[in-house]
Amino acid sequence: HQARAVCRRAERSLMSVQTRDQNIQATALQLLNRLSDWLFVASRALQRAEGGQEVLWQKNINEMI
Known part of the structure; x- marks a missing residue:
């Protein structure tokens, strides 16, 4: 994910x-x-291949208000 951020x-x-x-x-x-x-x-493919779990991002509704 760091490479993607760059x-x-x-x-x-x-x-x-x-x-x-x-x-x-x-x-x-x-x-x-x-x-x-x-x-x-x-x-994501590497994470899955290594048996890692993906952390899903969820929008915080309270921040929108």
Whole structure:
């Protein structure tokens, strides 16, 4: 999950950078997004393969109020 967090941070940083060639920026953003997805799936697969249990995130309704 740490690798995914770094990848997402890079994605956010790239979004804030203005480039002359928007196509390159869009392609790079798409690549980082797909890499982030892959890292998430890979971490879940490794966790399962090692017999670990997944911690499910649940939204705290009280924080929304």
